[in-house]
Amino acid sequence: MEFLDLSPYEYRKFPLPMRSVGWLGRRFGVQGGGAQNVTVADMQRFKGASRRLGSVTLGTHECEFCPADLPFEGNGEYRYYCRSGEVYAAPSMILHYVDEHGYCPPREFLESLHKIDQLDWDWRAERLIAILRDDSEDFDFRCEAIIDLVHWKDPRVLRVLTDSVKDEELVDIAGDEIGRSLGILVACGFAGDLRVESLPGIVKLGFEQIVRK
Ligand SMILES: [Zn+2]
Known part of the structure; x- marks a missing residue:
């Protein structure tokens, strides 16, 4: 293409x-x-x-x-x-x-690409969060939102990702990506009250690819 x-x-x-x-x-x-x-x-x-x-x-x-x-x-x-x-x-x-x-x-x-790791919260983040939270949204969009939201190192992203672990379909298809995104946030100091031991296995696997035990 x-x-x-x-x-x-x-x-x-x-x-x-x-x-x-x-x-x-x-x-x-x-x-x-x-x-x-x-x-x-x-x-x-x-x-x-x-x-x-x-x-x-x-x-x-x-x-x-x-x-x-x-x-x-x-x-x-x-x-x-x-x-x-x-x-x-x-x-x-x-x-x-x-x-x-x-x-x-x-x-x-x-x-x-200057200071690309210091994004201000904006409508793009709001849009991706809304997509991830809405189970009537296009499923592929929701999976890509899991990956892209961590461009914002923000507690709101940690929260929506933690919530997404309760969505069985998302975990089945994109559990490893949820884990990697959580790992990236934790590696940047946004641990919140995340309990790694209670994450589903596939999510934990992705998480541990980023944050070594
Ligand atoms: Zn070539």
Whole structure:
């Protein structure tokens, strides 16, 4: 799937407006080309922000720039919630494009990653919380909200995630993601009154991937 950098994201349905970055293919080739303006700090910030994948059920995608008999494959996407209010979505392959094919993400995107770990609470967080709390919402949206809400290190997120453990369907399908998200919050000092021993097994498993016993 190929999209122009910074164009509105339309790969699939998502409850927030996003913009595309790094969805490369043969038609537009390796977009960008401004690598001379990219600093080591830009790249470190970008890679630091590309840690956790969402939407891994999308199916795999093959790199169109690798040799045809040995293509690199990727699955899922990174979502970057910026202080500007923008959300960018990139395929997991974006790291491969940068490292192996000289791709340079757009300047505007790289600039937006400043202080990405210090988000103010805003309507995006409210929207994702509302989705996760509403069992009539699109189930995939609810699962992605579990992953994306931890961009906000906030007690409100801890609360909604703790509550989501009571939803059997969510635990069945995304229990490990709930656990990882709880682990990320606890690792950042938001333990609240979370009792790890009372979490369902699959949730505990995800949690312990982040917070080692
Ligand atoms: Zn490749």
